[in-house]
Amino acid sequence: MKYSYKEMPEQMKGTFGDFSRNFGFSWKEFVVTVPSPLFLVTTYKANGQPNACMQSWATFTSADHGNGFYAILASVNKNGHLYTSISETKEAVINFMSAEYHAACMSTIKNNQYEEDEITASGLTVEKASWVNAPLVQECFMNLECKLKWEKEIVPGDDHAMLCLEVIGLHIDENHLPDRTGESGILYNIHYQVNPENVGKTAHDYAGVLQKKIDVMEY
Template sequence: MNMKVSKSPSTALYPVPAVLVTSVLEGYQPDIITIAWTGTINSEPPMVYVSVHTSRHSHKLIKESGQYVINIPSAEQSKELNYCGKVSGRDVDKFQNTGLTPVPATNVQAPLIKECPVNLECQVRQVVSLGSHDAFIGEILAVHVNEDILDAQGKIDYSLAKPLVFCGGQYFMCIKGNNL
């Protein structure tokens, strides 16, 4: 039998989604931040959250604009995902440096990322200050999905979407396996 060992409290939940969050504020260029602290938080109305460190450039853009887009990258965007998590939008134009394409959203000012197969337009409904991070709870106003990842029933085929997760400091691709 395995014995349990107690550890200090930490962010030990794994895996977590790895996404690219876009934001913009008047007078600033659109920015992209890599976020792994995100998830679904409500179904009616559909709501998600992103948790952003208060020192990050994107924190200011999201807090002041009240909007963001969660762009779900595929394995093909892993290099860009990694880059956007390591540099600050205060210093560089991440769209220009990654070659990712900003596309106008339908309900918010923040752009969609064309290369990401799924995009969720979000309006901030509540900000929860947690200490080092603020959680931006956003209502999903629109969902955009590339047609080529939809199955015959119009649902997302995750094996075609190839989403990424963050686990133990590394990114992994979700793969189709045996259903449990």
């Protein structure tokens, strides 16, 4: 038996899944609960200071017959430093952190004053990128240097935009070359799961890693 949902179930009214629309989330996100990779995007602000912004709601894909590799950031706030700096410089670095550095990367959310170096203020180390004008985070085990390809609104007039970044080059820590998806690898942003038929307490998000691999396809 499958349950079907088009409108928000009555049981979810009054929960975080309901009023989270004030933060730009749909109740459907908490029912579907599809994980998305979690990473830190870094740029330079117009004053030369490093900017750092936690992001998720993204996917990565190839195009142009395999000649290009792209990151699609599906929801970037137009009112934030990240959108402004990418619009100005057209360049950024996507930094993947392990669980060890999750708390430090998350602290960039509060260390976001325009005048400060948001990376250093969060206890992380700034490194110069090799191919783009953007800082990268030393402690993050994988850094993707990117150039802005295009931007688009999912809904016309929305306050969030979808950005396509072309990955120009990348760096991977030697200890992560054998595996980037294990317990010390890529983190995923997971919405708090809601059972719409038996709603208990609800919350926002948590970070998780992949626990098991199945049916590996070999060619």
